[in-house]
Amino acid sequence: MKLIVVSAGLNSPSATRLLADRLTAATLRGADAEPEVIELRDLATEIAQHLVTGFPPARLAAALDAVAAADGLIAVTPVFAASYSGLFKSFFDLIDKDALTGKPVLLGATGGTARHSLVTEHALRPLFTHLRALTLPTAVYAASQDWGQEGLAQRILRAGAELARFMTPPTHDTTPTHDTTPDLGTAPDLGTAAAIAPRSPTGAITSVDPAGGFEVVPFAQRLAALSVD
Incomplete structure (x- = not known):
């Protein structure tokens, strides 16, 4: 299975990438998947070119194809003006309208204050619902004061377990639990x-x-x- 992680952090290192890495580690505890991280800061020029020309450069095309082919997706953005970043939104504006249909997506966001903790619900979740993705029940927001706190670690583990469960295909036991063959030799009641x-x-x-x-x-x-x- 393929796990794609999209991080829209602008700095290196960044809190956004740190949260993305921790969500990835939590997911891999329950899913046998191959992770691949897409750093949008490295694709900023290509994203702008695609928006203007309508043609994606090779690196951006590969990133878009990877997202479309993923079995699961982790998408993390920093908060700007109480919403997702413009770079984050521009990248997902370029995703094919059917590429995320039914795909499990774990949402994450980082910010400087806890006042923006609902950004995952009023901004991120509607965006991915519009793309017909399967957004997981637990989304993770990390404010500056949350790092090192037990509550954030628990939310990360719970969200990762949810994504792993949705990525793992169910196993079907085809062995019949009882004999369903009709007895033709018995007189009817x-x-x-x-x-x-x-x-x-x-x-x-x-x-x-x-x-x-x-x-x-x-x-x-x-x-x-x-x-x-």
Whole structure:
């Protein structure tokens, strides 16, 4: 399986890349996948060229193809003006409209203050919902004061476990749990047979034969037996 990690951090090193790396490590604890990190800061010029010309340079085309072919995606952005960064949005504007359909995506964001902790819900989740991706229930926001705190570590582990679970294909046990082969040698239960006794195409009512079969009795004969002289 292929795990693609998109980091939109602008510095090197950056808190955004640190969060992306920790989310990747948490995911790999439960999924046997090959990770690949795409640093958008290295593709900024190519992204701008593609937006202007409509043609992606080779490195950007490879990155877009990798995202489309991924079995799972981790997308992490720094917060600018209470939303995702322009570089992050520009990259995903170039993704084919069907490339992320049904793909599990783990959302992450970093910021200087806890006041922006809902950016994953009011900005990131709507963006990936529009792209028809499967956004995981747990998104991770890391403010500056969160690093080293147990709460952030727990959220990272929970989010990684969710992505690993959605990336791992389910195993189906084809061994039957009980014998479903009908027993053709056993006489039918008369109570059941009577309950499901069919009607003939002419409207005749069938009754159960004690010998083990069905006896067709014409409707007119049944009606005559009920009539009073």
